[in-house]
Amino acid sequence: MRRADELRAPVDAFLRSLELSAELGELREAMRYALEPGGKRVRPVLCLAVCEAAGGEAEHALPAAAAVELVHSFSLVHDDLPSMDDDDERRGRPSAHVAFGENVALLAGDALLAEALRLALSYDDPALARELVEATLSMIGGQHRDVTGDDADLESLHRLKTGALFGAAVGLGLLVAGVPEDTQEPWRAFGDDVGLLFQVVDDVLDGDGYTERLGPDAARTLVSEVAARALERLDGLAADTSVLRDLVHELTFRTG
Amino acid sequence: MRRADELRAPVDAFLRSLELSAELGELREAMRYALEPGGKRVRPVLCLAVCEAAGGEAEHALPAAAAVELVHSFSLVHDDLPSMDDDDERRGRPSAHVAFGENVALLAGDALLAEALRLALSYDDPALARELVEATLSMIGGQHRDVTGDDADLESLHRLKTGALFGAAVGLGLLVAGVPEDTQEPWRAFGDDVGLLFQVVDDVLDGDGYTERLGPDAARTLVSEVAARALERLDGLAADTSVLRDLVHELTFRTG
Numbered sequence: 001m002r003r004a005d006e007l008r009a010p011v012d013a014f015l016r017s018l019e020l021s022a023e024l025g026e027l028r029e030a031m032r033y034a035l036e037p038g039g040k041r042v043r044p045v046l047c048l049a050v051c052e053a054a055g056g057e058a059e060h061a062l063p064a065a066a067a068v069e070l071v072h073s074f075s076l077v078h079d080d081l082p083s084m085d086d087d088d089e090r091r092g093r094p095s096a097h098v099a100f101g102e103n104v105a106l107l108a109g110d111a112l113l114a115e116a117l118r119l120a121l122s123y124d125d126p127a128l129a130r131e132l133v134e135a136t137l138s139m140i141g142g143q144h145r146d147v148t149g150d151d152a153d154l155e156s157l158h159r160l161k162t163g164a165l166f167g168a169a170v171g172l173g174l175l176v177a178g179v180p181e182d183t184q185e186p187w188r189a190f191g192d193d194v195g196l197l198f199q200v201v202d203d204v205l206d207g208d209g210y211t212e213r214l215g216p217d218a219a220r221t222l223v224s225e226v227a228a229r230a231l232e233r234l235d236g237l238a239a240d241t242s243v244l245r246d247l248v249h250e251l252t253f254r255t256g
Numbered sequence: 257m258r259r260a261d262e263l264r265a266p267v268d269a270f271l272r273s274l275e276l277s278a279e280l281g282e283l284r285e286a287m288r289y290a291l292e293p294g295g296k297r298v299r300p301v302l303c304l305a306v307c308e309a310a311g312g313e314a315e316h317a318l319p320a321a322a323a324v325e326l327v328h329s330f331s332l333v334h335d336d337l338p339s340m341d342d343d344d345e346r347r348g349r350p351s352a353h354v355a356f357g358e359n360v361a362l363l364a365g366d367a368l369l370a371e372a373l374r375l376a377l378s379y380d381d382p383a384l385a386r387e388l389v390e391a392t393l394s395m396i397g398g399q400h401r402d403v404t405g406d407d408a409d410l411e412s413l414h415r416l417k418t419g420a421l422f423g424a425a426v427g428l429g430l431l432v433a434g435v436p437e438d439t440q441e442p443w444r445a446f447g448d449d450v451g452l453l454f455q456v457v458d459d460v461l462d463g464d465g466y467t468e469r470l471g472p473d474a475a476r477t478l479v480s481e482v483a484a485r486a487l488e489r490l491d492g493l494a495a496d497t498s499v500l501r502d503l504v505h506e507l508t509f510r511t512g
Contacts, residue, residue: 021390023397023416026404078366081339083358102339103403106362110334110369111396117373118389126382133374134277140367141279147359148282160279 004045004246007058011044012037014062015069020115030100030108031115034073038091042251044069046194047169049243050187056177063119064128064172070116071136072165075143077109084147120172131171138164154213158199159192166195186236190244193230197251200226205256227252260301260502263314267300268293270318271325276371286356286364287371290329294347298507300325302450303425305499306443312433319375320384320428326372327392328421331399333365340403379432387427394420410469414455415448422451442492446500449486453507456482461512483508 015035020028044065051061080087080095081102088098097105113136120129142161144150151157170191174184203209204219211219230248234241271291276284300321307317336343336351337358344354353361369392376385398417400406407413426447430440459465460475467475486504490497 021393021397023394023420025397025400026406027397027400074366078362081362083337083362104400106334106337106339107396107400107403110330110366111393111400113366113369114389114392114396117385118393121382121386121389124382126377126380126385129373129382129385130377133370133377136370137277137367137374138279140363140370141277141281141283144283144360144363144367145281147363150282164279 004049004243004250007045007048007243008041010058010062011041011048011065011069014066018066020111021118024111027104027107027111030096030104031112033099034077034096034108034112035070038093039069039073040254041069042198042247043072043165043169046166046191046244046247047173049247050170050173050191051177053237053239053241053244054174054177054179054187055239056173061173061176063122064176065169067116067119067128067132068165068169068172070112070119071132071139071168074109074112074116075139075165077105077112079143081105123176125175128172128175131175132168135164135168135171154209158196158209162199162202163192163195166198167191170194186233190230190233190237193226193233194248194251197223197226197230197248201251201254205254223252260305260499260506263301263304263499264297266314266318267297267304267321267325270322274322274371276367277374280367283360283363283367286352286360287368289355290333290352290364290368291326294349295325295329296510297325298454298503299328299421299425302422302447302500302503303429305503306426306429306447307433309493309495309497309500310430310433310435310443311495312429317429317432319378320432321425323372323375323384323388324421324425324428326368326375327388327395327424330365330368330372331395333361333368335399337361376428381431384428384431387431388424391420391424391427410465414452414465418455418458419448419451422454423447426450442489446486446489446493449482449489450504450507453479453482453486453504457507457510461510479508 020031047065047068048058048061052058077096079085080090081097087095089095096108117129120132138160142157145157146161170187174187200210200223203211204223210222227248234244276287303321303324304314304317308314333352335341336346337353343351345351352364373385376388394416398413401413402417426443430443456466456479459467460479466478483504490500
């Protein structure tokens with residue numbers, strides 16, 4: 001079994017060699033730009049690690065893991081647009097609309113979403129694409145709450161905006177591994193905790209969200225609590241979950 | 257067998273009662289606005305009519321037909337955005353971004369695409385979703401050519417931008433009807449002609465595209481030629497294609 005950071009290399013390699021639809025022509029350049037390394041690839045690595053821990057072949061989960069990353073990438077490209085967060089930079093580089101123009105970035109985001117679904121549909125079982133599309137809808141619903149300032153229920157906002165796609169990363173890993181539906185629940189509960197953990201750490205690093213709501217100390221305490229709960233969930237699984245344990249530690253102690 | 261305009265009512269009814277994902281919350285309002293009647297529903301009607309002519313139940317094709325219309329609707333909402341065509345009106349009403357704001361319109365377009373795929377995935381056979389996602393990618397590739405002024409090859413631009421989704425309307429109708437793959441070709445050739453017919457008539461009505469390229473008389477001649485070819489294709493099919501014939505006439509002689 002490989003460590004979490006060793007799963008990042010196959011993800012990056014798969015994304016780099018990904019054949020985007022030829023019909024997209026030059027638009028593929030903007031899509032590749034948005035997909036270039038630099039991100040942490042947390043979601044696809046989680047997908048591969050769950051698949052492997054659940055007894056599947058991580059390699060078989062690569063298209064599914066990439067599909068989740070493409071949905072994430074689509075959401076970043078659209079989030080950065082002037083009418084949304086108006087961010088000119090992403091990971092220390094000009095964001096897609098600065099590099100390619102607003103219209104091309106819009107279409108690149110659309111195409112990343114469509115390509116994500118095409119990847120999920122490369123499996124025989126349509127359950128993978130169904131799970132990804134449901135998570136995408138939840139994520140968009142969360143983004144809508146966010147842009148309209150509907151953030152009174154922070155937990156529910158984050159469950160939609162961040163949690164749903166983490167859930168899909170776990171769910172797709174389970175589906176590729178062939179884990180029966182009636183034994184998926186403890187894995188999925190772990191996925192929910194990882195999503196929440198990611199978000200609360202984000203809020204601690206950015207000083208907003210949970211930090212604003214609870215204060216910095218209480219937010220840090222929440223990080224520890226959620227991390228402990230996630231690790232406990234792993235204890236309850238009859239599987240080698242060492243890589244997932246690594247991943248929880250990585251997410252807990254990340255600094256950016 | 258119902259006439260083409262009689263197939264519009266079930267399409268409108270299905271779209272009106274369509275249950276959008278609850279996770280989308282208030283965003284559904286903007287999506288419903290974009291889906292409201294007023295459009296000609298050419299693509300979904302074509303899908304139902306092909307399904308019925310090919311021996312299937314038009315009712316079974318309603319989710320597929322609606323999925324095609326949602327993809328079309330997603331493309332209109334994004335096309336109208338200020339960074340794209342910057343159209344403030346659509347079908348005599350304020351376009352989505354004028355009515356709901358640019359950020360909400362962007363997300364509504366994203367969600368319409370995701371919902372379209374969810375509808376296509378409501379069938380057991382993933383071939384429907386695969387066909388829809390391929391057509392969507394072609395359409396986005398065509399839009400990209402359009403916004404970047406890459407229109408030297410007008411036929412190929414239109415095949416992507418308009419033709420692909422007409423092709424999917426026909427293809428999904430055939431899949432719902434259970435037409436075997438090796439007998440689909442003549443139907444699909446008909447679909448290509450209908451897509452081209454729609455586009456050339458558009459260009460005649462708007463005075464651009466083929467009209468600019470060929471002149472108005474030659475463009476009108478092209479309309480007649482393509483319509484005749486589409487009708488000839490129908491003659492070659494051992495099926496009651498009277499509704500499709502109606503549809504070709506409607507498209508040929510439409511004035512808006």
